[in-house]
């Protein structure tokens with residue numbers, strides 16, 4: 001049996017943000033996409049996967065929304081307390097995986113609660129491409145627009161060579177021990193860690209990018225949810 005056939009993985013879903021850029025009446029992961037919340041759609045992609053070992057959702061300690069969701073009663077879903085920054089929430093989730101019996105060599109996928117449109121094909125491609133990778137990696141998409149570096153005065157400084165620029169998405173997939181060590185070291189050095197891969201890079205590793213769909217977007221601003229909702233409506237009507 002190949003490594004790819006026997007691969008199992010754990011999932012950490014950082015879901016403790018306030019969604020300030022959405023300017024909504026609740027954290028964006030609890031806004032509706034169709035009849036269900038964004039976070040419920042996000043969990044769907046993982047909960048039915050045959051290789052899933054366990055899944056941890058990191059929520060704010062005072063989160064009043066999570067308990068009302070049906071998935072809050074799903075025994076496959078465990079909780080961990082979110083932290084001040086996304087990376088703190090992720091580290092908390094990784095520590096919960098350790099308590100659940102994950103070992104340092106197990107694969108862990110970290111996926112934003114705010115990315116409800118992850119395609120199963122992308123998840124399976126990520127798992128297949130990285131199953132025997134020595135470091136791990138992430139879903140990403142190559143830059144498609146002309147990119148400008150802009151100065152503090154709001155004027156263009158230069159046009160950036162976009163042929164080597166990719167947008168980092170999630171899931172990001174690393175082995176539990178390597179990820180914990182890299183995150184703890186990066187945070188101890190007061191590094192600004194906005195994704196798991198940057199902590200691995202800081203530790204001297206070179207994560208691999210796996211090209212994914214550009215519609216695996218992170219709901220960040222109101223227009224992101226408007227676009228997804230329209231897409232959702234169109235798909236359901238077709």
Ligand SMILES: Nc1ccn([C@@H]2O[C@H](COP(=O)(O)OP(=O)(O)OP(=O)(O)O)[C@@H](O)[C@H]2O)c(=O)n1
Pocket residue numbers: 013014015016017018019020021022028029058082083084085086087089090112113114115218219220
């Ligand atoms: N302290 C934090 C901050 C963010 N997140 C999660 O990390 C993901 C990506 O972060 P982002 O899009 O920045 O979410 P928010 O921090 O909620 O958004 P904003 O920056 O607009 O407040 C989200 O699912 C969010 O819930 C988290 O678990 N813990």
Ligand SMILES: C[C@](O)(CO)[C@H](O)COP(=O)(O)O
Pocket residue numbers: 086112167168169170194195196218
């Ligand atoms: C992890 C991430 O989604 C990769 O693009 C991104 O870094 C999250 O950043 P945010 O500022 O927490 O949204």
